Amino acid sequence: KNQVEQSPQSLIILEGKNCTLQCNYTVSPFSNLRWYKQDTGRGPVSLTIMTFSENTKSNGRYTATLDADTKQSSLHITASQLSDSASYICVVRNFGNEKLTFGTGTRLTIIP
Amino acid sequence: EPEVTQTPSHQVTQMGQEVILRCVPISNHLYFYWYRQILGQKVEFLVSFYNNEISEKSEIFDDQFSVERPDGSNFTLKIRSTKLEDSAMYFCASRWTQNHEQYFGPGTRLTVT
Numbered sequence A: 001k002n003q004v005e006q007s008p009q010s011l012i013i014l015e016g017k018n019c020t021l022q023c024n025y026t027v028s029p030f031s032n033l034r035w036y037k038q039d040t041g042r043g044p045v046s047l048t049i050m051t052f053s054e055n056t057k058s059n060g061r062y063t064a065t066l067d068a069d070t071k072q073s074s075l076h077i078t079a080s081q082l083s084d085s086a087s088y089i090c091v092v093r094n095f096g097n098e099k100l101t102f103g104t105g106t107r108l109t110i111i112p
Numbered sequence B: 001e002p003e004v005t006q007t008p009s010h011q012v013t014q015m016g017q018e019v020i021l022r023c024v025p026i027s028n029h030l031y032f033y034w035y036r037q038i039l040g041q042k043v044e045f046l047v048s049f050y051n052n053e054i055s056e057k058s059e060i061f062d063d064q065f066s067v068e069r070p071d072g073s074n075f076t077l078k079i080r081s082t083k084l085e086d087s088a089m090y091f092c093a094s095r096w097t098q099n100h101e102q103y104f105g106p107g108t109r110l111t112v113t
Helices: none
Strands: A004-007 A010-014 A019-025 A030-038 A045-051 A056-059 A062-067 A072-077 A086-094 A100-102 A106-111 B005-007 B010-013 B019-024 B031-037 B043-050 B053-057 B065-068 B075-079 B088-095 B108-112
Touching: A004 A086, A010 A019, A019 A030, A019 A086, A019 A106, A030 A062, A030 A072, A045 A056, A045 A062, A045 A072, A072 A086, A100 B043, B005 B088, B010 B019, B019 B031, B019 B088, B019 B108, B043 B065, B043 B075, B075 B088
Parallel strands: A010 A106, B010 B108
Antiparallel strands: A004 A019, A019 A072, A030 A045, A030 A086, A056 A062, A062 A072, A086 A100, A086 A106, B005 B019, B019 B075, B031 B043, B031 B088, B043 B053, B065 B075, B088 B108
């Protein structure tokens, strides 16, 4: 069964600090992996998307990594800001179909 | 910047009633999707729609659900006889081609009482 697991479930850090969120998946066959940011009561917004051959992708202060062999990904946030407070969701797409498998997300809270 | 819009933002309905959730995808997009998120749980795929027909659906998308693109702009999700467990956020998404990113709408919160 396709699954996406994320850790930690929640995280609280001080403004300005860095953090790393983890994602493990069992989706097969694999097409791509995305990280989304979801503010409370809003739709997910794409941060990065990586295919099988990509190891690292950056989007401003967000850097995602992918190890397709171990089926692990991480999202690193540098110099966190209060506006980074949100849920971060790891999403994996199957090769050959439209289905996206969503993780349960990591709830990140940045405190001043 | 173009965006996906959804109406209403919040819908309250009684069990057994029919509801229609509306979405206006980004204008040149060709692929359309509905997802739901039960409070505190993860987002779940419901259905994808392309070329005026359903291209894929999940096991959640049973006979009480239907989708329609009645004109060139709207994309609707109908729930024929709502149940308490249908209470959730429903997100619409669209994309231009399969190689492009999906853009999500802000969601409709459905509350079934």
